[in-house]
Amino acid sequence: NEARSKSKMTKYYNSRVRGVAFQPGNLVYRSNDASHAAAGGKLGPKWEGPYE
Structure with missing residues (x-):
């Protein structure tokens, strides 16, 4: 159950990060x-x- 929850959180985070x-x-x-x-x-x- 904990692994499934962690996997779900990781998937959610990775879908929004660029x-x-x-x-x-x-x-x-x-x-x-x-x-x-x-x-x-x-x-x-x-x-x-700003730096170049």
């Missing part, structure tokens, strides 16, 4: 969590960029 392919020259934002940005607290920026 892959992202970046090409050279695309502009992207980067999460501040990834770069350990200066403490801005709750009101600080969540993203940095």
Whole structure:
């Protein structure tokens, strides 16, 4: 029963997720969590960029 439930959740998740392919020259934002940005607290920026 647990395995069936897990399989159902996995199928639901995978049906809604889509892959992202970046090409050279695309502009992207980067999460501040990834770069350990200066403490801005709750009101600080969540993203940095855009980067090419």
